[in-house]
Amino acid sequence: MINNVLDKLSSSRPARKLAVVVLCTVFIAQLLTLLPLLYTRYHQNVNALIDQERSNLQRFVRYSDQDTLDNTQSLINSAMVGLLLTDTGGNPVITQGELPEFESLASAADQKSKNRRGSIDVLWFLESNRGRVLATARIDTSELSSKSLYFSLLTVLASLIISVIAGFVTLRGTNRAYIYPVANLTDSLRESRETSQGRVPETIEYTDTEDLNGLADEFNNLIEAQQRAARQVKVKQQYLEFAAHHDPLTHLPNRLMFEDKLKRTVADAVENNEPFVVFLVDLDNFKFFNDQYGHLVGDKMVAEIGNRLHTMMRDIDLVARLDGDEFVVIQKSIADRESAEEIARRVMNIATAPYEYRGFTLKAAVSVGISCFPNDVHTGHDEEMMGEEIVNNAAVALQEAKSNGKNQYQLFNEKMRSRLTARIRLETDLKVALQEGQFEVYYQPKVNINTRQVTGAEALVRWKHPTKGFISPEVFVPVAEEAGLIIELGEWILRTACKETRKLQQLGFSTLNIAVNISTVQFTDGNLLPMVSKALTDTKLPPEFLELEITESAVMHDPEEVINSLHELSRFGLGLAIDDFGTGYSSLAYLKRFPVHTLKIDRAFITDISSDNDDVAIVEAVLGLGKHFNMKVVAEGVEDEDQLEFLQSQGCDIAQGYFISKPMPVAMYLAWLRKWPQGVQGVDDPENVVSLHNAEQKKFGT
Numbered sequence: 001m002i003n004n005v006l007d008k009l010s011s012s013r014p015a016r017k018l019a020v021v022v023l024c025t026v027f028i029a030q031l032l033t034l035l036p037l038l039y040t041r042y043h044q045n046v047n048a049l050i051d052q053e054r055s056n057l058q059r060f061v062r063y064s065d066q067d068t069l070d071n072t073q074s075l076i077n078s079a080m081v082g083l084l085l086t087d088t089g090g091n092p093v094i095t096q097g098e099l100p101e102f103e104s105l106a107s108a109a110d111q112k113s114k115n116r117r118g119s120i121d122v123l124w125f126l127e128s129n130r131g132r133v134l135a136t137a138r139i140d141t142s143e144l145s146s147k148s149l150y151f152s153l154l155t156v157l158a159s160l161i162i163s164v165i166a167g168f169v170t171l172r173g174t175n176r177a178y179i180y181p182v183a184n185l186t187d188s189l190r191e192s193r194e195t196s197q198g199r200v201p202e203t204i205e206y207t208d209t210e211d212l213n214g215l216a217d218e219f220n221n222l223i224e225a226q227q228r229a230a231r232q233v234k235v236k237q238q239y240l241e242f243a244a245h246h247d248p249l250t251h252l253p254n255r256l257m258f259e260d261k262l263k264r265t266v267a268d269a270v271e272n273n274e275p276f277v278v279f280l281v282d283l284d285n286f287k288f289f290n291d292q293y294g295h296l297v298g299d300k301m302v303a304e305i306g307n308r309l310h311t312m313m314r315d316i317d318l319v320a321r322l323d324g325d326e327f328v329v330i331q332k333s334i335a336d337r338e339s340a341e342e343i344a345r346r347v348m349n350i351a352t353a354p355y356e357y358r359g360f361t362l363k364a365a366v367s368v369g370i371s372c373f374p375n376d377v378h379t380g381h382d383e384e385m386m387g388e389e390i391v392n393n394a395a396v397a398l399q400e401a402k403s404n405g406k407n408q409y410q411l412f413n414e415k416m417r418s419r420l421t422a423r424i425r426l427e428t429d430l431k432v433a434l435q436e437g438q439f440e441v442y443y444q445p446k447v448n449i450n451t452r453q454v455t456g457a458e459a460l461v462r463w464k465h466p467t468k469g470f471i472s473p474e475v476f477v478p479v480a481e482e483a484g485l486i487i488e489l490g491e492w493i494l495r496t497a498c499k500e501t502r503k504l505q506q507l508g509f510s511t512l513n514i515a516v517n518i519s520t521v522q523f524t525d526g527n528l529l530p531m532v533s534k535a536l537t538d539t540k541l542p543p544e545f546l547e548l549e550i551t552e553s554a555v556m557h558d559p560e561e562v563i564n565s566l567h568e569l570s571r572f573g574l575g576l577a578i579d580d581f582g583t584g585y586s587s588l589a590y591l592k593r594f595p596v597h598t599l600k601i602d603r604a605f606i607t608d609i610s611s612d613n614d615d616v617a618i619v620e621a622v623l624g625l626g627k628h629f630n631m632k633v634v635a636e637g638v639e640d641e642d643q644l645e646f647l648q649s650q651g652c653d654i655a656q657g658y659f660i661s662k663p664m665p666v667a668m669y670l671a672w673l674r675k676w677p678q679g680v681q682g683v684d685d686p687e688n689v690v691s692l693h694n695a696e697q698k699k700f701g702t
């Protein structure tokens, strides 16, 4: 506090000045009042002393007889230090001590004269029994003088103390009433400037000093405005914070928050040895909902399921939305797998409860993948890896539930773990295969059903694993897609297919075209067109001989985006085909907007064409669509003459399948082309053509 005061002392010059003025004024005022009083009092005391000495002497003179009135008796005391008594005749009667001197005795009255040596000489006319006696005496006033001086000094000192106190009180008062409030205002202002968007200072309290309240008012208004602004900033920050961690559609925590929560849940679980369960909940056939009812309804559906999940779970659990139609739930303290299954059943029940929206009664179904901590993870791993593992395991279980027919739950188990391990191994082997060139492109010819002439082939990749032999693309392509390896692999396939087809064209099959499968990953990569264009330039294959096959499910994944990419590719002069048509819930509304030249009917519909009326209907419908939209229709998986004849009777353009040929390496393809009885469309005499290029054929090993 002292420091504070000193601080203020040094900082406030006006207050200091005022205090000094008060101090001096009070001091001088006291001196001016007290010193005259002391002076008067001193003179009164001196007079009183003289009077007392006179009356003592008078008494002595009056009551003494002639005999006693002599020098023998000492009349000198501490006050009267000299005495001369003379009778009326002027004769000295008593002479004692220092004798005072009077220059004249002109007056017959008492006289007094100040002496330089701190004493006063007096002349008294006294009455004695022998008549009038003249007494001259010297009265010592030095004791009175020193007493008086002493009191004067005390008075000055006391005045000084009182003045200092007055000055100090003035200083404090000024500080409290003026300096501190002003300093507070300044501090607050400074702080508000420094904290800017951050913490805003409190409004100040009103001062005792009326005239400062106006200033305080103005200042408080400023601060309140800033507080309001800061509150808005805070609300905005809270909103941004919320938006960063929540999904805008369902208002549930998003992936970011889920990952954070998962990390903490694993850490807690490890520390307290506490089990927990992760459920991955995915809507079944959500795409169908979107296509059938539109995206708005699809969104409402997702929001509704999210809300139901959130309501069902306890506060300590977490429900988050990971992706489009995928939710994740973390349930803490679930003791056993049975309880987890019970919860999964409840999740499925609440998800399937009908949902009314704008006259639609929607009924969703979900699949649930479940993974339990600590049973399903390697507990020796670090926490981050365990978190990743438990979610991956739940995803594997979910995948299992989906491939087992959806609308069910699956708990992660050992079988899945070994499949997962195998998958990881496959991924590793794929990387090696890419480096070591273990892949080969096979060609499966396509023929014009009416003329039976070859139009071209579909390029199908083959992987010859050094120990496991041939591995089906249906097994490794999805893994390559997930691992991102399909970009590199796909480019290699495309370049090889273009290069070898170009070679075949140069051998004389100048009209042969080639269809290359393009994975969704390549399609959404953003680099497809430059990659294709470079491959065509490098291999010199004209674009019109290349057809890209994109599966129907890939096309419908994000139709608007796909339409743009397809248009770009189409403008480039490439052919575009929708592969496996009929399996991917195509929206006909989109179909007419796709710049697609070919529909490939999935082989599942061709296989049972002679026995299954539904398949017949589907094939007829696809052919009808193709005609309507002016697209060629290719039937995949034609295995016998009956199928081919049926397709011909229905007006299908092109067939592909084991009945014509299995996929084969390029050398065999060349040999096959040469032998195919109906020849190659647009090529007059294949045998002739091929024989012209015997040297070239050797390159293919035939």
Ligand code: C2E
Pocket: 444, 459, 460, 461, 472, 473, 474, 477, 490, 493, 517, 518, 519, 549, 579, 580, 603, 636, 637, 638, 639, 656, 657, 658, 659, 663
């Ligand atoms: P897809 O594009 O629909 O290819 C047709 C598949 O049907 C090929 O299987 C082919 O061998 C098979 N197939 C053709 N005719 C018949 C038949 O008469 N009967 C039977 N049962 N099957 C027939 P493959 O080569 O095993 O390829 C399977 C799938 O793997 C392909 O389906 C395609 O989606 C994918 N794939 C194959 N090669 C590539 C590739 O180079 N790139 C990409 N991205 N995917 C590829």
Ligand code: MG
Pocket: 458, 517, 549, 579
């Ligand atoms: Mg294909």
Ligand code: MG
Pocket: 579, 580, 600, 602, 603, 636
């Ligand atoms: Mg296909």
